[in-house]
Amino acid sequence: MRLLRSTTHPALKQDLGKSFYRQAARGIILDGENILMLYTERYHDYSIPGGGVDEGEDIRTGLLRELAEETGAKHIDIISEFGRYEEFRPWYKSDFDSVHMESFCFVCSIDPELGETKLEAHEIQNGMRPLWINIHHAIAHNEETMANSDKKGMSIERETYLLKRIVEELL
Numbered sequence: 001m002r003l004l005r006s007t008t009h010p011a012l013k014q015d016l017g018k019s020f021y022r023q024a025a026r027g028i029i030l031d032g033e034n035i036l037m038l039y040t041e042r043y044h045d046y047s048i049p050g051g052g053v054d055e056g057e058d059i060r061t062g063l064l065r066e067l068a069e070e071t072g073a074k075h076i077d078i079i080s081e082f083g084r085y086e087e088f089r090p091w092y093k094s095d096f097d098s099v100h101m102e103s104f105c106f107v108c109s110i111d112p113e114l115g116e117t118k119l120e121a122h123e124i125q126n127g128m129r130p131l132w133i134n135i136h137h138a139i140a141h142n143e144e145t146m147a148n149s150d151k152k153g154m155s156i157e158r159e160t161y162l163l164k165r166i167v168e169e170l171l
Contacts, residue, residue, distance in 0.1 A: 001104055004083035005161060009098075009154065011090050017097025019088075024101060025063035026050030027108040028082055028166055029073070035135045035166070036110070038070060041127025044145050046138040047159045048105070049073075049130065059104050067108065070123070071130040072115035079107045083165070085158055105162060107170065135171070139163045 026048045029036040037046040049070045053062035060078055067073045082105040091099045119128060142160040 001081050001084045004085050004165060006086040007088070007157070009089040012088055012098055016088060019098040019100055020096050022099055022101045023053040023059060024051055024103045025053055025059050025066060026103050026105045027063055027067045027076070028105060028170070029108050029110055030170060031132065033134050033136065033171060034132045035138065036071060036130060037133050037138055038128050038130055043126070043156065044149055045142050045156045045159065046133060047155060048162060063106055067110070069118040072117045073110040074115050075111045077109045079109055082107050085162060087158060089154055103158065135163055135167060139167070
């Protein structure tokens, strides 16, 4: 899958320390200029649905599982590969210093009606919920959060970059 971007968090400088590798799968689901996103109240941002692929799990299988869990999507079809976003960033637990994460992004289609989500406890605690939003509004919102919020998460830069690439290439 083509590499869209590779980033290293400024806090890491040259030394990654004790690092581990993680794969994530993300689903781009469009309806005109509207996109299915996850809003997270804790970070006040919009992100593309998807998440970590379990050990031994195929990327596409992980994508289908994550989309169903996070959005309640039904009858998910993977249409095409979009691209891969690579990150080297600090890890928040004491067992590792950093994580090398690759997000594999796919264009998907789903049934228009969303079912019940199966969010994890931390996702519920963070106020995560799926919703359809105009992609330009999502970009503007994330840019505003990056510029003005002290509670932004580390993923907002990735998400905003991907949203802009989606506009350039798919709309």
